[in-house]
Amino acid sequence: MSGHSHHHHHDIDWADRLAQLRMADRLDADALTPAARRLLGGLPARPVVVDVGSGAGGMSVLFARELAGGGGGTVVLVDATPELLGEARRAVAAVAGGIVEVVGVEGDLADPQLAARVPRADLVWASGVVHHVGDQQGALRTLAGLLRPGGVLAIGEGGLEMHCLPWDLGIGRPGLEHRLSAARAEWFAGMRAGLSGSVAMPYGWPRALREAGLGDVESFGALIDHPMPGSDLLREYVVHRVGWLAEWVGEWLDPDDRATVAALIDPDGPDFLGHRDDLYLFGAKQIHCGRLR
Template identity: 55%
Template sequence: MFNEPVSGHTHDHIDWADRLALLRAADALDAPAQAAIAARLAEKLPVNPTVIDLGCGAGGMSTHFAQALAARSGGTIILVDATPELLHEAERAVRAAAQDHRSGGSTLTGNGRAPGPSGGQHAAAEGTTPTVEVRAVVADLADGSLPDLLPTADLVWASRVVHHLPDQQAAIGTLTAIALADGVVALSEGGLSFSCLPWDLGLGRPGLEDRLQAAQAEWFVGMREGIDGAVPMPYGWTVALERAGLADVSSFSALVDHPAPGSDGLTDYVHHHLSRLATHGADHLSDEDRATLAALLDPVSSHYLGKRRDLFLLGARTVHYGRRP
């Protein structure tokens, strides 16, 4: 560990440790999109950079950062999360990526520091092996003193975590304070909601997924309202980055596309995904829609989703980024 655990508190009152299986499944299905995002952001970085992954969750994105850095000049990845169980899994995942990458001639290390290469931006110097050092910190992104706990970084990354914090604009200011001059701050927020079900399921009223997404939106409003000290942010993410003082602000998206019939992993993910929507949207759904969901999620039901061959996953992850002047 980079430092000692300080807290497992979360401002949104969500038990994120209990969602570990869902986060792992999402990382597996997001892998192609995450790899594309990591490669695109890595192109903006100097030799032997430091990358900080704030709210790293189960660590899926940082496995791709590690691979992108190892394919270039090496560097350092610092994992940060407020939930120790997730941080432990993130370390495990990145270490596993380290083992996988060794066969390709690159080496990622754990806590042991290794000298960085001195080659060009996209490759190590001749005769050296790119090394990626991995560290971990238990910390709260809403803590204004976070810049004092972490080194400055060439890339500060936060994926779908800022919207769970009381003051989103202040949190982006904290991210910006951690970035080096000319460093990049990048947020994965928004995008296109995932779709996974056909419009007519053969039970219940057609269009269930549209109503589930509407119910999820109502739950999200309530979640934000339930955060102690929540501050509205009535503008988009690019405006928020500009207000934090970042320059060259822009966005790009990566498609997540798993056509039917998909794999066993897709079925498991859809089950977790719909279970979460059923919990979040229960108060915003009709009795008929709740009954339809219950049938889809019941392994002994004739309508159990695990028996279907028309499940799919389609959506997009959007990244908003800017450079600290």
């Protein structure tokens, strides 16, 4: 749902997408709370948690809430976009309850000096970030290098694509969402190929974590399930999501689908998605983690 990363190689304005990231964080919170609890479970008292590519701070809010309910700890937010970093710091501080220290570091996973700029971590979290780096395996080694011995690296990558639209919308050709997904896959392949220093990684994330020197590697999922008719927040999010997906993958969509999307996101038009009662959100996030021996 949310790619919580900023990269100077792309023309995505992440600060501009703040409202959308915030909505996604709110919609994901119930599903990701147990995941946050599980990742913090085996850590020592008052752990240091580093969130690389923290975006609007959604996952760190959940970490901080868990830590505040326990013995406290430290949450370090790392993001390359100052606007997002400031926003995330405010969001996390609001739940830190005075016993969780919140630190912000303006930085990028592609920076070889990153390890010198953040404290050693008991848990490193990076969601939707590694796939924006040319050398993904190298990026995982960098992340593993932020850990204390016994520390855990957890990445949110992959899962089941979010679905939010009925098959037939009463406008345009049915199956629009599937074509948006296919176009996004094409866009993604092109984005990866165009990254400076792009290196193929022809195997899955668990093996990549093992190649980065981690053991006890495991994967688990978090189901995002908001059934129709859904809330106002959900409807607003779906309108945003469909709009930015179409904008992002425009050149891979045919003109008819582009026209359909324009009608769907027009608040003054008869086909505006925001007026429907059959929107939903269903998908899953996959989390892969391993421990530095």
